[in-house]
Amino acid sequence: MFENDTIIETRHLNIYYGDFKAVTDVELKIPAKRITAIIGPSGCGKSTLLRAFNRMNELIPGSHIDGEIIFEGKNLYDRDVDPVEVRYRIGMVFQRPNPFPKSIYENVAWAARIHGYKGSLDELVESTLKKAALWDEVKDILKQSALSLSGGQQQRLCVARALAIQPEVILMDEPASALDPIATLKIEELMQSLKENYTIVIVTHNMQQAARASDYTAMMMLTDGTRSGTVIEFDETNKIFTRPRDKRTEDYVTGRFG
Amino acid sequence: MRATFEAELNFLKDELLLLGNLVEQQIIDSVDAFKKRDANASRAVIEKDLKVNTKRFAIEEQVLITIATQQPMAHDLRLLASILEIAGELERIGDYAKGIGTINIRMGEQELIVPLIKIPVMAEKCARMLREAINAFVNEDLDRAKLIPLEDDEVDKLYNEVYHTLLKLVVKDENSIERISWILWVAHNLERVADRVTNICERTIFTVTGELKEIRSSDQ
Numbered sequence: 001m002f003e004n005d006t007i008i009e010t011r012h013l014n015i016y017y018g019d020f021k022a023v024t025d026v027e028l029k030i031p032a033k034r035i036t037a038i039i040g041p042s043g044c045g046k047s048t049l050l051r052a053f054n055r056m057n058e059l060i061p062g063s064h065i066d067g068e069i070i071f072e073g074k075n076l077y078d079r080d081v082d083p084v085e086v087r088y089r090i091g092m093v094f095q096r097p098n099p100f101p102k103s104i105y106e107n108v109a110w111a112a113r114i115h116g117y118k119g120s121l122d123e124l125v126e127s128t129l130k131k132a133a134l135w136d137e138v139k140d141i142l143k144q145s146a147l148s149l150s151g152g153q154q155q156r157l158c159v160a161r162a163l164a165i166q167p168e169v170i171l172m173d174e175p176a177s178a179l180d181p182i183a184t185l186k187i188e189e190l191m192q193s194l195k196e197n198y199t200i201v202i203v204t205h206n207m208q209q210a211a212r213a214s215d216y217t218a219m220m221m222l223t224d225g226t227r228s229g230t231v232i233e234f235d236e237t238n239k240i241f242t243r244p245r246d247k248r249t250e251d252y253v254t255g256r257f258g
Numbered sequence: 259m260r261a262t263f264e265a266e267l268n269f270l271k272d273e274l275l276l277l278g279n280l281v282e283q284q285i286i287d288s289v290d291a292f293k294k295r296d297a298n299a300s301r302a303v304i305e306k307d308l309k310v311n312t313k314r315f316a317i318e319e320q321v322l323i324t325i326a327t328q329q330p331m332a333h334d335l336r337l338l339a340s341i342l343e344i345a346g347e348l349e350r351i352g353d354y355a356k357g358i359g360t361i362n363i364r365m366g367e368q369e370l371i372v373p374l375i376k377i378p379v380m381a382e383k384c385a386r387m388l389r390e391a392i393n394a395f396v397n398e399d400l401d402r403a404k405l406i407p408l409e410d411d412e413v414d415k416l417y418n419e420v421y422h423t424l425l426k427l428v429v430k431d432e433n434s435i436e437r438i439s440w441i442l443w444v445a446h447n448l449e450r451v452a453d454r455v456t457n458i459c460e461r462t463i464f465t466v467t468g469e470l471k472e473i474r475s476s477d478q
Contacts, residue, residue: 208329241331243468253331255260 007032013067024228035200037210040220045229046203054090055083091162095174097154099146112164132160152183172202188213219249278392284355289381292362300359310352317345340461354447371437376416384451391458403462407473413452420445
Protein backbone atom coordinates (compact mmCIF):
# COMPACT_ATOMS: atom_id res chain seq x y z
CA MET A 1 0.00 0.00 0.00
CA PHE A 2 2.81 2.42 0.83
CA GLU A 3 6.32 2.76 -0.48
CA ASN A 4 7.88 2.34 2.97
CA ASP A 5 9.22 -0.89 4.37
CA THR A 6 6.97 -2.58 6.87
CA ILE A 7 8.50 -3.28 10.27
CA ILE A 8 5.48 -4.72 12.09
CA GLU A 9 2.63 -6.50 10.37
CA THR A 10 -0.47 -7.90 12.05
CA ARG A 11 -2.36 -10.75 10.40
CA HIS A 12 -5.91 -11.51 11.49
CA LEU A 13 -4.99 -10.32 14.94
CA ASN A 14 -7.55 -10.88 17.70
CA ILE A 15 -6.74 -9.93 21.28
CA TYR A 16 -8.62 -11.35 24.26
CA TYR A 17 -8.85 -10.70 27.96
CA GLY A 18 -10.16 -14.09 29.11
CA ASP A 19 -13.36 -14.65 27.14
CA PHE A 20 -13.67 -11.01 26.18
CA LYS A 21 -12.44 -10.22 22.70
CA ALA A 22 -11.10 -6.67 22.97
CA VAL A 23 -9.68 -6.33 19.47
CA THR A 24 -10.97 -8.04 16.33
CA ASP A 25 -9.21 -8.95 13.11
CA VAL A 26 -6.62 -6.23 12.78
CA GLU A 27 -4.60 -6.23 9.57
CA LEU A 28 -2.06 -3.45 9.83
CA LYS A 29 1.35 -2.75 8.37
CA ILE A 30 3.43 -0.36 10.44
CA PRO A 31 5.95 1.46 8.20
CA ALA A 32 9.55 1.49 9.41
CA LYS A 33 11.13 4.75 10.56
CA ARG A 34 7.87 6.58 10.45
CA ILE A 35 5.47 7.78 13.11
CA THR A 36 2.17 5.94 13.14
CA ALA A 37 -0.65 7.26 15.31
CA ILE A 38 -3.51 5.10 16.55
CA ILE A 39 -6.64 7.15 17.19
CA GLY A 40 -10.22 6.34 18.11
CA PRO A 41 -12.79 6.76 20.88
CA SER A 42 -12.21 5.53 24.42
CA GLY A 43 -12.47 1.80 24.92
CA CYS A 44 -11.94 0.82 21.30
CA GLY A 45 -8.76 -1.13 21.98
CA LYS A 46 -6.02 1.34 21.00
CA SER A 47 -3.78 0.68 24.01
CA THR A 48 -4.54 -3.02 23.89
CA LEU A 49 -3.34 -3.15 20.30
CA LEU A 50 -0.26 -1.07 21.13
CA ARG A 51 0.64 -3.31 24.07
CA ALA A 52 0.28 -6.39 21.89
CA PHE A 53 3.19 -5.10 19.79
CA ASN A 54 5.66 -5.82 22.59
CA ARG A 55 3.72 -8.53 24.44
CA MET A 56 2.92 -6.27 27.39
CA ASN A 57 -0.65 -7.62 27.56
CA GLU A 58 0.76 -10.93 28.78
CA LEU A 59 1.39 -9.30 32.14
CA ILE A 60 -2.41 -9.26 32.51
CA PRO A 61 -3.67 -12.72 33.56
CA GLY A 62 -5.93 -14.40 31.02
CA SER A 63 -4.92 -12.27 28.08
CA HIS A 64 -4.03 -13.99 24.85
CA ILE A 65 -4.10 -13.44 21.12
CA ASP A 66 -4.71 -15.33 17.96
CA GLY A 67 -3.43 -14.38 14.57
CA GLU A 68 0.12 -13.17 14.11
CA ILE A 69 2.27 -10.13 14.69
CA ILE A 70 5.23 -10.30 12.35
CA PHE A 71 8.26 -8.25 13.37
CA GLU A 72 11.10 -8.32 10.88
CA GLY A 73 9.86 -11.54 9.35
CA LYS A 74 9.15 -13.46 12.55
CA ASN A 75 5.96 -13.95 14.55
CA LEU A 76 6.50 -12.26 17.91
CA TYR A 77 4.23 -14.84 19.53
CA ASP A 78 6.10 -17.94 18.35
CA ARG A 79 6.96 -20.33 21.18
CA ASP A 80 10.69 -19.78 20.85
CA VAL A 81 10.46 -16.00 21.19
CA ASP A 82 11.45 -14.54 24.57
CA PRO A 83 9.03 -11.75 25.53
CA VAL A 84 11.77 -9.94 27.44
CA GLU A 85 13.88 -9.87 24.30
CA VAL A 86 10.85 -8.51 22.40
CA ARG A 87 10.56 -5.65 24.88
CA TYR A 88 14.21 -4.77 24.43
CA ARG A 89 13.73 -4.36 20.70
CA ILE A 90 10.29 -2.78 20.96
CA GLY A 91 10.37 -0.32 23.83
CA MET A 92 7.54 1.52 25.48
CA VAL A 93 6.83 4.92 27.00
CA PHE A 94 3.72 5.25 29.15
CA GLN A 95 1.06 7.87 29.79
CA ARG A 96 2.44 9.03 33.12
CA PRO A 97 6.18 9.57 33.38
CA ASN A 98 7.46 6.68 35.50
CA PRO A 99 11.20 7.12 36.06
CA PHE A 100 12.86 4.84 38.60
CA PRO A 101 13.37 6.53 41.98
CA LYS A 102 17.08 6.68 41.24
CA SER A 103 19.43 9.27 39.78
CA ILE A 104 18.96 10.64 36.29
CA TYR A 105 22.17 8.86 35.32
CA GLU A 106 21.02 5.52 36.70
CA ASN A 107 17.67 5.71 34.94
CA VAL A 108 19.49 5.60 31.62
CA ALA A 109 22.41 3.35 32.62
CA TRP A 110 20.45 0.74 34.54
CA ALA A 111 18.65 -1.09 31.74
CA ALA A 112 21.74 -0.97 29.53
CA ARG A 113 23.81 -2.51 32.30
CA ILE A 114 21.22 -5.26 32.89
CA HIS A 115 21.21 -5.84 29.17
CA GLY A 116 24.96 -6.48 29.31
CA TYR A 117 26.12 -3.25 27.72
CA LYS A 118 29.93 -3.42 27.45
CA GLY A 119 30.90 0.10 26.32
CA SER A 120 31.37 3.25 28.36
CA LEU A 121 28.25 3.96 30.36
CA ASP A 122 29.15 7.65 30.61
CA GLU A 123 29.20 7.92 26.85
CA LEU A 124 25.99 5.96 26.51
CA VAL A 125 24.20 8.16 29.05
CA GLU A 126 25.37 11.33 27.33
CA SER A 127 24.54 10.23 23.77
CA THR A 128 21.18 8.84 24.83
CA LEU A 129 20.18 11.95 26.76
CA LYS A 130 21.18 14.00 23.72
CA LYS A 131 18.95 11.88 21.50
CA ALA A 132 16.11 12.44 23.95
CA ALA A 133 16.73 16.22 23.81
CA LEU A 134 17.35 16.32 27.56
CA TRP A 135 21.15 16.51 27.89
CA ASP A 136 21.48 20.29 28.01
CA GLU A 137 18.95 20.51 30.81
CA VAL A 138 20.41 17.75 33.03
CA LYS A 139 24.12 17.46 32.25
CA ASP A 140 25.11 19.21 35.48
CA ILE A 141 22.67 17.36 37.70
CA LEU A 142 23.09 13.76 36.56
CA LYS A 143 23.40 12.49 40.13
CA GLN A 144 20.16 14.13 41.24
CA SER A 145 17.03 12.08 41.66
CA ALA A 146 15.00 11.70 38.48
CA LEU A 147 11.95 12.57 40.54
CA SER A 148 13.27 16.14 40.96
CA LEU A 149 12.68 16.79 37.25
CA SER A 150 9.53 18.37 35.83
CA GLY A 151 6.88 16.09 34.31
CA GLY A 152 7.98 16.91 30.76
CA GLN A 153 11.62 16.26 31.61
CA GLN A 154 10.69 13.00 33.35
CA GLN A 155 8.85 11.88 30.24
CA ARG A 156 11.85 12.64 28.03
CA LEU A 157 13.97 10.73 30.54
CA CYS A 158 11.63 7.76 30.08
CA VAL A 159 12.17 8.08 26.32
CA ALA A 160 15.94 8.12 27.00
CA ARG A 161 15.59 5.04 29.20
CA ALA A 162 13.78 3.26 26.36
CA LEU A 163 16.45 4.37 23.88
CA ALA A 164 19.35 3.23 26.07
CA ILE A 165 18.75 -0.41 25.23
CA GLN A 166 18.79 0.44 21.53
CA PRO A 167 15.34 -0.65 20.44
CA GLU A 168 14.10 -0.45 16.88
CA VAL A 169 10.54 0.50 17.71
CA ILE A 170 9.24 2.79 20.44
CA LEU A 171 5.61 2.45 21.48
CA MET A 172 4.10 5.49 23.15
CA ASP A 173 0.81 5.28 25.02
CA GLU A 174 -0.53 8.83 25.34
CA PRO A 175 2.95 10.11 26.16
CA ALA A 176 1.88 13.74 26.45
CA SER A 177 -1.53 13.52 28.07
CA ALA A 178 -0.13 14.40 31.51
CA LEU A 179 2.03 17.24 30.17
CA ASP A 180 1.48 20.94 29.57
CA PRO A 181 1.45 22.31 25.97
CA ILE A 182 5.14 23.28 25.94
CA ALA A 183 6.30 19.91 27.26
CA THR A 184 3.90 18.28 24.78
CA LEU A 185 5.50 20.11 21.87
CA LYS A 186 8.95 19.06 23.10
CA ILE A 187 7.87 15.42 23.05
CA GLU A 188 6.44 15.87 19.55
CA GLU A 189 9.67 17.52 18.34
CA LEU A 190 11.60 14.67 19.93
CA MET A 191 9.49 12.15 18.03
CA GLN A 192 10.35 13.90 14.75
CA SER A 193 14.06 13.73 15.47
CA LEU A 194 13.84 10.08 16.56
CA LYS A 195 12.08 8.81 13.47
CA GLU A 196 15.30 9.05 11.52
CA ASN A 197 16.49 5.98 13.42
CA TYR A 198 13.43 4.51 15.07
CA THR A 199 9.89 3.50 14.27
CA ILE A 200 7.35 5.15 16.55
CA VAL A 201 3.81 4.04 17.22
CA ILE A 202 1.77 6.40 19.35
CA VAL A 203 -1.68 6.08 20.86
CA THR A 204 -3.30 9.45 21.37
CA HIS A 205 -6.66 10.93 22.26
CA ASN A 206 -5.50 14.27 21.00
CA MET A 207 -6.39 14.43 17.32
CA GLN A 208 -4.42 17.62 16.78
CA GLN A 209 -1.42 15.77 18.11
CA ALA A 210 -1.96 12.88 15.69
CA ALA A 211 -2.41 15.38 12.86
CA ARG A 212 0.70 17.37 13.80
CA ALA A 213 3.07 14.65 14.76
CA SER A 214 2.39 11.48 12.77
CA ASP A 215 3.01 10.30 9.20
CA TYR A 216 0.36 7.59 9.21
CA THR A 217 -2.83 7.21 11.16
CA ALA A 218 -4.81 4.11 12.07
CA MET A 219 -8.42 4.81 13.01
CA MET A 220 -9.95 2.32 15.45
CA MET A 221 -13.59 1.89 16.36
CA LEU A 222 -15.86 -0.68 17.95
CA THR A 223 -17.21 -3.08 15.36
CA ASP A 224 -20.97 -2.87 14.89
CA GLY A 225 -23.00 -4.27 17.72
CA THR A 226 -20.00 -5.50 19.74
CA ARG A 227 -17.65 -4.14 22.35
CA SER A 228 -14.66 -5.21 20.31
CA GLY A 229 -12.50 -2.71 18.45
CA THR A 230 -10.82 -2.91 15.08
CA VAL A 231 -8.90 -0.72 12.65
CA ILE A 232 -11.45 0.72 10.23
CA GLU A 233 -9.10 2.90 8.21
CA PHE A 234 -5.35 3.25 7.83
CA ASP A 235 -3.78 5.88 5.62
CA GLU A 236 -1.39 8.77 5.41
CA THR A 237 -2.17 11.21 8.21
CA ASN A 238 -2.69 14.01 5.69
CA LYS A 239 -5.49 12.03 4.07
CA ILE A 240 -7.13 10.92 7.30
CA PHE A 241 -7.50 14.53 8.43
CA THR A 242 -8.42 16.15 5.12
CA ARG A 243 -10.34 13.51 3.17
CA PRO A 244 -10.86 10.24 5.01
CA ARG A 245 -12.57 7.47 3.06
CA ASP A 246 -14.69 6.06 5.88
CA LYS A 247 -17.70 8.05 7.08
CA ARG A 248 -17.01 6.95 10.66
CA THR A 249 -13.48 8.36 10.47
CA GLU A 250 -14.91 11.61 9.09
CA ASP A 251 -17.40 11.79 11.96
CA TYR A 252 -14.67 11.13 14.51
CA VAL A 253 -12.06 13.58 13.24
CA THR A 254 -14.65 16.33 12.77
CA GLY A 255 -15.93 15.81 16.31
CA ARG A 256 -19.34 14.52 15.30
CA PHE A 257 -18.92 11.02 16.63
CA GLY A 258 -21.57 9.68 18.98
CA MET B 259 -22.73 17.45 18.82
CA ARG B 260 -20.77 20.63 18.06
CA ALA B 261 -23.78 22.96 18.01
CA THR B 262 -21.64 26.11 18.37
CA PHE B 263 -19.43 25.06 15.51
CA GLU B 264 -22.43 24.20 13.30
CA ALA B 265 -23.90 27.62 14.06
CA GLU B 266 -20.64 29.30 13.02
CA LEU B 267 -20.56 27.34 9.76
CA ASN B 268 -24.17 28.25 9.00
CA PHE B 269 -23.49 31.89 9.79
CA LEU B 270 -20.58 31.89 7.34
CA LYS B 271 -22.68 30.27 4.63
CA ASP B 272 -25.35 32.96 5.14
CA GLU B 273 -22.73 35.68 4.93
CA LEU B 274 -21.38 34.18 1.71
CA LEU B 275 -24.90 34.12 0.26
CA LEU B 276 -25.34 37.78 1.17
CA LEU B 277 -22.01 38.69 -0.40
CA GLY B 278 -23.01 36.71 -3.50
CA ASN B 279 -26.31 38.63 -3.75
CA LEU B 280 -24.53 41.92 -3.38
CA VAL B 281 -22.02 41.14 -6.12
CA GLU B 282 -24.70 39.75 -8.42
CA GLN B 283 -26.62 43.02 -8.08
CA GLN B 284 -23.44 44.97 -8.75
CA ILE B 285 -23.00 43.23 -12.11
CA ILE B 286 -26.59 43.93 -13.13
CA ASP B 287 -26.42 47.55 -11.92
CA SER B 288 -23.07 48.28 -13.55
CA VAL B 289 -24.21 47.08 -16.99
CA ASP B 290 -27.56 48.81 -16.58
CA ALA B 291 -25.81 52.11 -15.81
CA PHE B 292 -23.55 51.62 -18.81
CA LYS B 293 -26.51 50.87 -21.04
CA LYS B 294 -28.25 54.07 -19.88
CA ARG B 295 -24.97 56.07 -19.78
CA ASP B 296 -25.89 57.03 -16.24
CA ALA B 297 -22.71 58.24 -14.50
CA ASN B 298 -24.42 58.68 -11.14
CA ALA B 299 -25.59 55.10 -11.13
CA SER B 300 -22.01 54.01 -11.97
CA ARG B 301 -20.67 56.08 -9.10
CA ALA B 302 -23.13 54.28 -6.82
CA VAL B 303 -21.75 50.94 -8.03
CA ILE B 304 -18.18 52.06 -7.34
CA GLU B 305 -19.14 53.21 -3.88
CA LYS B 306 -20.93 49.97 -3.12
CA ASP B 307 -17.77 48.06 -3.98
CA LEU B 308 -16.40 49.24 -0.62
CA LYS B 309 -19.22 47.33 1.02
CA VAL B 310 -18.25 44.22 -0.97
CA ASN B 311 -14.64 44.51 0.17
CA THR B 312 -15.59 45.06 3.79
CA LYS B 313 -17.84 42.03 3.79
CA ARG B 314 -15.18 39.89 2.18
CA PHE B 315 -12.69 40.84 4.91
CA ALA B 316 -15.29 40.18 7.61
CA ILE B 317 -15.89 36.69 6.22
CA GLU B 318 -12.17 36.06 6.00
CA GLU B 319 -11.65 37.08 9.59
CA GLN B 320 -14.51 34.92 10.84
CA VAL B 321 -13.17 31.91 8.92
CA LEU B 322 -9.76 32.36 10.56
CA ILE B 323 -11.34 32.67 14.00
CA THR B 324 -13.35 29.50 13.40
CA ILE B 325 -10.26 27.61 12.24
CA ALA B 326 -8.27 28.79 15.25
CA THR B 327 -10.93 28.07 17.83
CA GLN B 328 -12.66 24.97 16.46
CA GLN B 329 -9.76 23.12 14.83
CA PRO B 330 -11.82 21.85 11.91
CA MET B 331 -10.83 18.67 10.11
CA ALA B 332 -11.74 16.85 6.91
CA HIS B 333 -14.98 18.11 5.33
CA ASP B 334 -15.27 21.02 7.77
CA LEU B 335 -11.76 22.14 6.93
CA ARG B 336 -12.40 21.91 3.19
CA LEU B 337 -15.63 23.87 3.61
CA LEU B 338 -13.88 26.67 5.49
CA ALA B 339 -10.96 26.79 3.05
CA SER B 340 -13.49 27.04 0.22
CA ILE B 341 -15.43 29.84 1.90
CA LEU B 342 -12.16 31.75 2.19
CA GLU B 343 -11.41 31.19 -1.48
CA ILE B 344 -14.93 31.95 -2.71
CA ALA B 345 -15.12 35.17 -0.69
CA GLY B 346 -11.98 36.21 -2.58
CA GLU B 347 -13.52 35.26 -5.94
CA LEU B 348 -16.64 37.27 -5.13
CA GLU B 349 -14.56 40.29 -4.24
CA ARG B 350 -12.79 40.04 -7.61
CA ILE B 351 -16.12 39.70 -9.41
CA GLY B 352 -17.16 42.84 -7.57
CA ASP B 353 -14.06 44.52 -8.98
CA TYR B 354 -15.18 43.69 -12.51
CA ALA B 355 -18.52 45.42 -11.85
CA LYS B 356 -16.65 48.37 -10.41
CA GLY B 357 -14.44 48.33 -13.53
CA ILE B 358 -17.52 48.59 -15.73
CA GLY B 359 -18.63 51.56 -13.64
CA THR B 360 -15.25 53.24 -14.12
CA ILE B 361 -15.44 52.71 -17.88
CA ASN B 362 -18.82 54.39 -17.99
CA ILE B 363 -17.54 57.40 -16.07
CA ARG B 364 -14.37 57.68 -18.15
CA MET B 365 -16.46 57.76 -21.33
CA GLY B 366 -17.80 61.12 -20.19
CA GLU B 367 -20.32 62.61 -22.56
CA GLN B 368 -19.52 60.32 -25.47
CA GLU B 369 -22.44 58.43 -26.85
CA LEU B 370 -22.35 54.69 -27.32
CA ILE B 371 -21.11 54.17 -30.83
CA VAL B 372 -23.10 50.99 -31.37
CA PRO B 373 -25.92 49.23 -29.64
CA LEU B 374 -24.66 47.00 -26.86
CA ILE B 375 -25.07 43.88 -28.95
CA LYS B 376 -25.18 40.88 -26.60
CA ILE B 377 -23.69 42.60 -23.56
CA PRO B 378 -26.92 42.80 -21.49
CA VAL B 379 -27.53 39.13 -22.28
CA MET B 380 -24.02 38.32 -21.09
CA ALA B 381 -24.57 40.27 -17.88
CA GLU B 382 -27.81 38.46 -17.10
CA LYS B 383 -26.26 35.12 -17.81
CA CYS B 384 -23.25 35.85 -15.62
CA ALA B 385 -25.43 37.05 -12.77
CA ARG B 386 -27.59 33.94 -12.96
CA MET B 387 -24.57 31.62 -13.14
CA LEU B 388 -23.13 33.35 -10.10
CA ARG B 389 -26.32 32.96 -8.09
CA GLU B 390 -26.61 29.30 -9.00
CA ALA B 391 -22.94 28.65 -8.23
CA ILE B 392 -23.24 30.12 -4.74
CA ASN B 393 -26.46 28.19 -4.12
CA ALA B 394 -24.80 24.99 -5.34
CA PHE B 395 -21.92 25.63 -2.95
CA VAL B 396 -24.08 26.30 0.07
CA ASN B 397 -26.23 23.25 -0.69
CA GLU B 398 -23.20 21.17 -1.66
CA ASP B 399 -24.96 20.26 -4.90
CA LEU B 400 -22.25 18.39 -6.78
CA ASP B 401 -24.30 17.86 -9.94
CA ARG B 402 -25.14 21.55 -10.30
CA ALA B 403 -21.52 22.52 -9.59
CA LYS B 404 -20.46 20.34 -12.50
CA LEU B 405 -23.12 21.70 -14.88
CA ILE B 406 -22.80 25.44 -14.28
CA PRO B 407 -19.28 25.74 -15.77
CA LEU B 408 -20.64 24.37 -19.06
CA GLU B 409 -22.54 27.65 -19.38
CA ASP B 410 -19.23 29.45 -19.37
CA ASP B 411 -18.87 28.24 -22.97
CA GLU B 412 -22.02 30.16 -23.86
CA VAL B 413 -20.63 33.30 -22.26
CA ASP B 414 -17.45 32.82 -24.26
CA LYS B 415 -19.54 32.47 -27.41
CA LEU B 416 -21.39 35.69 -26.64
CA TYR B 417 -18.09 37.41 -25.96
CA ASN B 418 -16.70 36.26 -29.31
CA GLU B 419 -19.81 37.51 -31.03
CA VAL B 420 -19.39 40.95 -29.43
CA TYR B 421 -15.69 40.93 -30.19
CA HIS B 422 -16.09 40.16 -33.88
CA THR B 423 -18.89 42.66 -34.34
CA LEU B 424 -16.74 45.37 -32.80
CA LEU B 425 -13.71 44.37 -34.82
CA LYS B 426 -15.65 44.79 -38.05
CA LEU B 427 -16.57 48.32 -36.97
CA VAL B 428 -12.95 49.18 -36.27
CA VAL B 429 -12.00 48.09 -39.77
CA LYS B 430 -14.71 50.38 -41.21
CA ASP B 431 -13.80 53.42 -39.14
CA GLU B 432 -10.39 53.74 -37.49
CA ASN B 433 -11.46 56.85 -35.60
CA SER B 434 -13.92 54.80 -33.62
CA ILE B 435 -11.22 52.64 -31.95
CA GLU B 436 -11.38 54.35 -28.56
CA ARG B 437 -15.15 54.27 -28.30
CA ILE B 438 -15.27 50.66 -29.45
CA SER B 439 -12.62 49.60 -26.96
CA TRP B 440 -14.80 50.90 -24.08
CA ILE B 441 -17.47 48.41 -25.05
CA LEU B 442 -14.97 45.64 -25.59
CA TRP B 443 -13.63 46.16 -22.07
CA VAL B 444 -17.09 45.83 -20.61
CA ALA B 445 -17.60 42.55 -22.48
CA HIS B 446 -14.19 41.35 -21.36
CA ASN B 447 -15.00 42.04 -17.72
CA LEU B 448 -18.17 39.99 -18.02
CA GLU B 449 -16.31 37.15 -19.66
CA ARG B 450 -13.95 37.12 -16.67
CA VAL B 451 -16.90 36.99 -14.27
CA ALA B 452 -17.98 33.69 -15.82
CA ASP B 453 -14.45 32.30 -15.43
CA ARG B 454 -14.50 33.12 -11.74
CA VAL B 455 -17.90 31.46 -11.38
CA THR B 456 -16.20 28.33 -12.69
CA ASN B 457 -13.59 28.68 -9.94
CA ILE B 458 -16.39 28.80 -7.38
CA CYS B 459 -17.80 25.54 -8.76
CA GLU B 460 -14.36 23.96 -8.47
CA ARG B 461 -14.46 24.78 -4.76
CA THR B 462 -17.85 23.14 -4.38
CA ILE B 463 -16.50 19.96 -5.94
CA PHE B 464 -13.47 20.16 -3.64
CA THR B 465 -15.64 20.65 -0.56
CA VAL B 466 -17.79 17.63 -1.38
CA THR B 467 -15.20 15.22 -2.78
CA GLY B 468 -11.84 16.47 -1.52
CA GLU B 469 -10.58 16.60 -5.08
CA LEU B 470 -8.91 19.77 -6.28
CA LYS B 471 -8.95 20.03 -10.02
CA GLU B 472 -9.44 22.60 -12.69
CA ILE B 473 -12.71 22.26 -14.57
CA ARG B 474 -11.42 23.95 -17.69
CA SER B 475 -8.47 26.03 -18.73
CA SER B 476 -10.07 29.19 -20.16
CA ASP B 477 -9.24 30.95 -16.88
CA GLN B 478 -5.73 32.15 -17.64
